[in-house]
Amino acid sequence: MSSISLRQIKKSFGALTILHSVDMEIDKGEFIVILGPSGCGKSTLLNVIAGLDACDEGQIVIEGKDVSGLEPSERGLAMVFQSYALFPAMTVRRNLSFGMEIAGTPKATVVEKVAWVAKLLQIEALLDRKPAQLSGGQRQRVAIGRALVRSSSICLFDEPLSNLDAKLRAETRVELKQLHETLGSTMIYVTHDQIEAMTMADRVAVMHKGKVEQFAHPQSIYEKPASLFVAGFVGSPAMNFIDGRLDGSGRFLTGDIAIGTDAYAFEERQPSGEIVLGIRCEDVTVVDRGAPESIPASLAFTELLGADALGWFDCLGKRLSVRLGIKAARSMRKEVGLRFDMSKASLFSRASERRL
Ligand SMILES: Nc1ncnc2c1ncn2[C@@H]1O[C@H](COP(=O)(O)OP(=O)(O)OP(=O)(O)O)[C@@H](O)[C@H]1O
Ligand SMILES: [Mg+2]
Known part of the structure; x- marks a missing residue:
């Protein structure tokens, strides 16, 4: 009861x-x-x-x-x-x-x-x-x-x-x-x-x-x-959001970048329309500029938080946060690539604002 x-x-x-x-x-x-x-x-x-x-x-x-x-x-x-x-x-x-x-x-x-x-x-x-x-x-x-x-x-x-x-x-x-x-x-x-x-x-x-x-x-x-x-609302820093849409083969398109969504478990069968990709700072990794499946980004600044650090990158016209180790934060290059772990991402319909 x-x-x-x-x-x-x-x-x-x-x-x-x-x-x-x-x-x-x-x-x-x-x-x-x-x-x-x-x-x-x-x-x-x-x-x-x-x-x-x-x-x-x-x-x-x-x-x-x-x-x-x-x-x-x-x-x-x-x-x-x-x-x-x-x-x-x-x-x-x-x-x-x-x-x-x-x-x-x-x-x-x-x-x-x-x-x-x-x-x-x-x-x-x-x-x-x-x-x-x-x-x-x-x-x-x-x-x-x-x-x-x-x-x-x-x-x-x-x-x-x-x-x-x-x-x-x-x-x-x-x-x-x-x-x-x-x-x-x-x-x-x-x-x-x-x-x-x-x-x-x-x-x-x-x-x-x-x-x-x-x-x-x-x-x-x-x-x-x-x-x-x-x-x-939940999570600090706030989740990173990127606007885009899905193409016919289910890739997320934003600007001239395409990100595969095979690892993402859709709740909706045939999602379409304008989409917002959400990714938390701990689900982004820094890789070499031009590495496969990576998005060009440049470091704006880093914040040392004691146990770890946050890197703030200019990427796709946005300022994105990436969780970094202290050592990595200290030696971070300016021009890098970012890779999203799409199994941990969240996709939302721009129109309904609900999870897809
Ligand atoms: N007696 C009342 N008469 C008119 N409006 C009210 C009355 N009590 C609350 N409201 C309005 O209802 C809405 C919700 O108020 P409520 O106090 O439930 O919010 P809350 O989520 O508890 O906010 P907070 O975190 O600031 O305490 C507010 O817009 C408030 O102005
Ligand atoms: Mg209250």
């Missing part, structure tokens, strides 16, 4: 359609990341699931029960907001226990739960402080703790790490992932940070303009992006 089913969810604010028919089946215990740029509708979707916003059309089923018409408190979910939303006048202990007290949880259970979550999140020493006396990371832990004491089997997170510095963010990311493994609850986590999505998710839903463009394992999102948008 699915933990959460979203069926044809639609939501508008006035004349503006924010969610266009979102469908999603989430399994019990999955860690789902909803990834997308600012304004694409991530928070709206989470609020609709939580019941903080009503959807205009569609159905939300949680653990077999249609909750579409239910109040947030009747849906059995826990939610962590981006702003943490802690009560400033209450101590950490009270922030953790308040919800349970309101719900009429027996006192002994409240004490037990607060102790459990404080230990789990290592905030035992902070229980008598007020939120203003905590760092951003500590506040964020309290907000997560407040969601966890509700012991619901489903937790929703809206960009919970966005206010943390890079180091704390990385640490908390790992902690949250471990927490998920310990608790086994279903988690839906909203972010615009692709590293969080790639490292934490069992599956990622990439959203764009109120639609889910792809819902898949992070590795397939990276290797086989379903659309031009997904291809350009």
Whole structure:
């Protein structure tokens, strides 16, 4: 049984359609990341699931029960907001226990739960402080703790790490992932940070303009992006794109260059029309100028990244990135050829922007 089913969810604010028919089946215990740029509708979707916003059309089923018409408190979910939303006048202990007290949880259970979550999140020493006396990371832990004491089997997170510095963010990311493994609850986590999505998710839903463009394992999102948008949004540096078309024998033509596509596994039977070839920097090799199956390119500059380097080449009227070893980057000639590993490439229809 699915933990959460979203069926044809639609939501508008006035004349503006924010969610266009979102469908999603989430399994019990999955860690789902909803990834997308600012304004694409991530928070709206989470609020609709939580019941903080009503959807205009569609159905939300949680653990077999249609909750579409239910109040947030009747849906059995826990939610962590981006702003943490802690009560400033209450101590950490009270922030953790308040919800349970309101719900009429027996006192002994409240004490037990607060102790459990404080230990789990290592905030035992902070229980008598007020939120203003905590760092951003500590506040964020309290907000997560407040969601966890509700012991619901489903937790929703809206960009919970966005206010943390890079180091704390990385640490908390790992902690949250471990927490998920310990608790086994279903988690839906909203972010615009692709590293969080790639490292934490069992599956990622990439959203764009109120639609889910792809819902898949992070590795397939990276290797086989379903659309031009997904291809350009996921991965750093961004995927290289080259415009062209296919000839009668299936070669990709761009300018006076033809690239064989025998190694490419087409999803579509007879692709035609204008095509965009996408290739990641690690799937391009530098060869001698004029080598077979190579494209003339000249080095613009290199960036040393510590462990490896990026070469930026002018090629086919574009600036393309190529992942290089440090040694190769240091001794790179200017005039070279580039060879694409077509088994790793992505081809998209220019018209539909979908993968071919
Ligand atoms: N109450 C509202 N009334 C009108 N428009 C709204 C309302 N809430 C959100 N919107 C609009 O809906 C769109 C989606 O907003 P949403 O908050 O879901 O985006 P998001 O993907 O969470 O973005 P971010 O990453 O910036 O948090 C935006 O264009 C926003 O301006
Ligand atoms: Mg948001």
